[in-house]
Amino acid sequence: MTVPLTATLVRMRGTDEAPPRCVALEGEIGGAVHCAIYEQRPGPCRDFAPYAPLGIGDDACDRARCRYGLPPLAL
Numbered sequence: 925m926t927v928p929l930t931a932t933l934v935r936m937r938g939t940d941e942a943p944p945r946c947v948a949l950e951g952e953i954g955g956a957v958h959c960a961i962y963e964q965r966p967g968p969c970r971d972f973a974p975y976a977p978l979g980i981g982d983d984a985c986d987r988a989r990c991r992y993g994l995p996p997l998a999l
């Protein structure tokens with residue numbers, strides 16, 4: 925599921941394509957999606973939108989949604 929970048933660094937396959945789509949993302953964007961490896965997701969994924977569980981939005985998330993024609997996430 926990964927592409928090696930260096931001896932100690934990898935990237936999730938699909939995240940460097942245009943448009944990006946992580947190989948672990950299952951479902952249809954705009955419908956219902958989920959991470960197939962959520963419990964084992966890598967560190968950058970764990971750091972993304974860290975305040976969402978507190979109901980605080982995230983600009984990067986809104987930008988990603990905008991690329992797919994989706995409105996900002998209403999938390």
Ligand code: SF4
Nearest residue numbers: 946948949959965969
């Ligand atoms: S959270 Fe899961 S689907 Fe999203 S980028 Fe990370 S590994 Fe891929």
